[in-house]
Amino acid sequence: MLRRKKHAAYKVIKWIVFAIFVLYAISLLAPFLWMLLNTFKSQGEYTAGNFFGFPKEWKFDNVIEVLKFEIQGQTVLSMLLMSIVTTALGTFINVGLSAISAYCVAKYNFPGKKIILGAAIFTMVVPIVGTLPAQVKMMDFLRINNSLIGVLFLYSGCFGFNFIMLHSSFETISWSYAEAAQIDGANRFQILFRVMLPLAKGPIIAVSILQAIIIWNDYSTPFLFMGNLKTLAVGLQELQSAANGNYPLQFAGVMVAVIPIAILFACFQKTIIKNTVAGGLKG
Amino acid sequence: MKRLARLTKRKKRDYLFVALLLAYPVLQFVITWGFVNVGSILMAFQKSTGWETQWTFDNFVTVVKNIFETTINTTGTKWLNNQTVIILNSLGYAVITIFISLPLSLVFSYFLQKNMPLANVFRVIFFLPNIIPIVALAMAYNTPLKENGYIFEFLKVIGINLPSNLYAQWPTSQVAVYLYCIWAGLGYNVVLMSGAIGRIPKEIFESAQLDGAGYFTEFTKIIIPLIWPTIVTLVVLGMTNVLTLYLQPYLLSNGTTSGNIYSIAMEIFETTASSQDANALNQMAAKGLLFSVIWAPIVMLVRNRMSKKYDGVDF
Numbered sequence: 001m002l003r004r005k006k007h008a009a010y011k012v013i014k015w016i017v018f019a020i021f022v023l024y025a026i027s028l029l030a031p032f033l034w035m036l037l038n039t040f041k042s043q044g045e046y047t048a049g050n051f052f053g054f055p056k057e058w059k060f061d062n063v064i065e066v067l068k069f070e071i072q073g074q075t076v077l078s079m080l081l082m083s084i085v086t087t088a089l090g091t092f093i094n095v096g097l098s099a100i101s102a103y104c105v106a107k108y109n110f111p112g113k114k115i116i117l118g119a120a121i122f123t124m125v126v127p128i129v130g131t132l133p134a135q136v137k138m139m140d141f142l143r144i145n146n147s148l149i150g151v152l153f154l155y156s157g158c159f160g161f162n163f164i165m166l167h168s169s170f171e172t173i174s175w176s177y178a179e180a181a182q183i184d185g186a187n188r189f190q191i192l193f194r195v196m197l198p199l200a201k202g203p204i205i206a207v208s209i210l211q212a213i214i215i216w217n218d219y220s221t222p223f224l225f226m227g228n229l230k231t232l233a234v235g236l237q238e239l240q241s242a243a244n245g246n247y248p249l250q251f252a253g254v255m256v257a258v259i260p261i262a263i264l265f266a267c268f269q270k271t272i273i274k275n276t277v278a279g280g281l282k283g
Numbered sequence: 284m285k286r287l288a289r290l291t292k293r294k295k296r297d298y299l300f301v302a303l304l305l306a307y308p309v310l311q312f313v314i315t316w317g318f319v320n321v322g323s324i325l326m327a328f329q330k331s332t333g334w335e336t337q338w339t340f341d342n343f344v345t346v347v348k349n350i351f352e353t354t355i356n357t358t359g360t361k362w363l364n365n366q367t368v369i370i371l372n373s374l375g376y377a378v379i380t381i382f383i384s385l386p387l388s389l390v391f392s393y394f395l396q397k398n399m400p401l402a403n404v405f406r407v408i409f410f411l412p413n414i415i416p417i418v419a420l421a422m423a424y425n426t427p428l429k430e431n432g433y434i435f436e437f438l439k440v441i442g443i444n445l446p447s448n449l450y451a452q453w454p455t456s457q458v459a460v461y462l463y464c465i466w467a468g469l470g471y472n473v474v475l476m477s478g479a480i481g482r483i484p485k486e487i488f489e490s491a492q493l494d495g496a497g498y499f500t501e502f503t504k505i506i507i508p509l510i511w512p513t514i515v516t517l518v519v520l521g522m523t524n525v526l527t528l529y530l531q532p533y534l535l536s537n538g539t540t541s542g543n544i545y546s547i548a549m550e551i552f553e554t555t556a557s558s559q560d561a562n563a564l565n566q567m568a569a570k571g572l573l574f575s576v577i578w579a580p581i582v583m584l585v586r587n588r589m590s591k592k593y594d595g596v597d598f
Contacts, residue, residue, distance in 0.1 A: 010498055017394045021401075024391075025408045027466065031423035032415075034433065051431045101308045104301045116309070123316065130526075130548075130571010132555040133564035134323035138314070157315055158308050188300045217416040219530060224556060236418045240537055247426070254419045265414045269407065 032258065035251035039063065043246050062252040069249065071235055071242045079235040080256060083216060086148065086231055090155035090215040095208045097158040099166050103196055106170035107178075117167070120159040132224070139225055151226045155215060162207045169203040170196070202271070209268045216261050232257045326568035331561040342562075342569035358453040358543040365542040372457050372532075373525045373546045379461045380468070380521030385514070387465070388472035392480055393506055395473070397498075406477070412470040421534040424463050425449075450536040453543035460532045460544065467531075472517060479510035511593040515586060522582045526574055547574055 038046060039062050041055040050056065067077040105116055136145065144150035177199060178191045186194065197204070222231045230238070236257050243249045330337045350366040358368050391409070395402050412420055427434040428449060435445050450456040483505070491501055507514070529549035536544045545553075551567045558564060 006497060013498060014394070014397065014399070017390070018399060021391070021394075021399070021405050024469070025405060028408055028411050028470075030433070031427055035423065035426065051436070052433060097308050100304050104304050108297055108301050110298055110301045116305075119312065119316075130551050130568055130575065131319050131323040132551055133568050134319045134326055135315075136555055136564075137322060137326070138318045141318075142314075153311070154315070156307075156311055159312055188296070192304075213414050217414075217418075219416075219418055219534070220552070233416045233418050236416065236422070237534060237537065240422065250422070251426075254422055257416050258419050261414055261416070 032254075035254050038248050039252045039255055041248050043248055046248050047245075059248075062248050063256065066239075066243075066249050066252040066256060069239070069243065069253075071230070071238050074230055074235070076232070076235055076239070076253060076256065079230045079232045082229055083232040083257075086151060086222065086226075087212050087215045089148075089152055091208055091212045093152060093156045094158055094211055094215075095162060095204060097156060098160075098162040098207070099197060099200065099204055100192070101158055102163050102166035103170050103192060103200075106167050107175065107196070116159065120163050120167075123159060136224065145225060146228055148226060148229060151221055154221055154225065162211060165207055166200065166203055169200050173199050205268070206271045209264060209271065212264065213261055323568050324572060326565050327572045328569075329565050331565070342566045343573055345566060346570045346573055355542070357541045360453050363453065365545075368453060368543055369545045369547055369550055372460075372544070373528070373548075375457065375461060376464065376524040376528050376546065377522045379465060380524055381518055384465050384468050384472060385517055385521065388469050388476055389506070389514075391469065391473050392476035393502055395477055396480055409470045409473050412467045413474065417467075417530055418534055420467055421463070421531070424466065425535060428459075448539055450540045450544055456536070456540060456544050460535055463535060464528075464531055475513060475517065476510065479513040480506060483509050508593045512590075515589045518589060519582060519586050522578075522585065526571075526578055547571075 034052075037054065038051075040058050040060065041050060041062075042057065042059045045056060045059075067075065067080065069076050071079075101116070104110075105113055139145035139150050142150075142153075144153055173196065177195050181191050181195045217233055218231075219233045219237070222229075223234045227234075236253050239250055239253045243253075327342055328338050328340065330339045330341055350370070353364050353366050356364045358365065360368075363371070395405060399405070415423075426432050428445060429435055430447055438445055446452070446455060449459045487505060487509075488501065491505055496504070525547070527548050529546055529552045532544045532546055533549050533552065547570065551571055554563055554567045
């Protein structure tokens with residue numbers, strides 16, 4: 001009897017939690033659906049008071065208009081292209097270097113190997129605070145401030161999360177593949193690029209997608225070190241004041257920034273969730 | 284002897300190969316970490332007068348003096364000033380992460396693996412804040428709360444009038460930022476915790492259920508001790524937020540406020556982004572260093588104490 005009562009109580013708790021889940025999910029989706037809906041209204045219709053209904057007249061040119069919209073002499077379209085270029089190059093450089101260094105540390109014995117591994121973990125655990133001014137000074141000193149090269153230089157720092165993830169992947173790959181290739185006459189570079197990197201394709205793709213999302217969404221780095229060449233994340237923030245009051249246009253901007261990354265995520269959703277959950281974070 | 288010579292030759296080639304491939308990554312690391320961190324510490328003790336650079340403790344003195352002596356107060360609250368509000372706001376990030384976000388995400392993750400209907404759909408939706416640009420997420424949070432937004436209008440119907448600028452006055456401004464952090468941060472924590480809970484062997488739950496353990500017992504006697512390392516990590520991350528979090532208040536307020544929304548890192552970020560004055564930057568370096576020296580040992584202490592509670596568990 002008592003057990004049945006307890007069981008009923010658990011069912012109630014479960015449904016209450018379910019209701020909270022539904023509410024939270026709605027709170028995450030609703031703003032984007034609402035913005036999407038309003039993207040198709042004219043500014044006139046929106047300010048006239050149609051905030052929540054379907055557009056009376058579907059207007060599809062807000063997206064085109066926002067792409068043509070200029071902020072400090074730079075169109076949103078060029079910011080979109082800038083985002084694509086920065087994301088593609090930044091991801092390629094970062095993941096490429098992470099994979100190569102992870103491979104070296106996992107598969108070769110050399111002096112200083114432990115120091116590199118230790119430094120990678122240390123930098124992940126210990127945050128450095130208040131070093132932004134010094135970072136600006138360094139970029140000025142190297143004469144790469146305010147340039148794509150400078151931003152890519154910062155993204156090329158590869159001893160972090162990606163390094164640790166790929167390091168553990170390479171450790172699980174048997175060295176016998178390399179030995180077989182060696183017998184066939186492959187040199188060290190051929191073993192790395194033709195044998196080992198393809199064997200680690202799965203984790204490399206997962207890490208690349210996550211890195212692409214990080215760079216696409218990054219605000220601070222391009223804002224501080226590439227102010228004249230805005231990426232979409234930087235431009236979107238400024239669009240709010242530049243297109244003040246024209247909400248449908250702002251919402252169209254949000255869609256331009258969100259939809260590419262949402263598509264990328266949707267395509268690789270399983271790989272990402274599997275890898276972040278399985279890889280996880282441990283204390 | 285010949286074999287040994289060949290081996291060393293091979294070893295030499297190995298070293299050469301590794302050195303070639305690691306040269307750039309190591310150099311980049313040394314420059315960005317060495318240069319920046321050493322440079323930052325040096326800056327904290329520097330003062331430029333015209334063309335010369337002096338070595339001094341002045342920056343630290345000014346930072347501390349400002350906290351107690353500044354009379355600038357745009358917060359709208361009498362007992363604060365524009366410096367103390369920064370410390371208060373920053374400390375709040377640790378409090379809300381540890382006492383609100385963390386328990387909430389624990390409960391969320393626990394029920395996600397309890398045969399909850401639509402669990403996989405929820406997992407994907409909860410992951411969304413991790414992939415959406417924070418600028419867009421901040422807009423998604425702000426717009427419904429503004430006039431003509433659906434939450435603003437709904438609250439109006441039930442008699443609650445939100446201010447037209449949420450970030451104009453303390454403490455409303457800070458509560459709005461904290462709510463955003465909880466709302467947007469939940470997804471990230473749930474992903475990490477579900478991962479940890481997923482690693483717990485199923486047999487443990489099964490045998491607990493045979494013994495008649497309910498939700499509460501299962502939660503407190505199995506889940507919490509077994510994923511303790513993950514909890515400790517999230518507490519540590521929450522505590523470092525005190526020193527590192529700036530983007531959320533910065534993007535949410537979008538330049539519409541003065542003073543009341545700042546955190547320690549946001550002040551450093553804003554000064555770096557807007558000031559050309561070398562001494563202002565030196566002062567920010569001093570501020571970062573000072574707060575790190577005070578706060579880091581506290582974080583380490585909490586971490587050590589917490590780690591000892593359930594020792595030797597790792598899932």
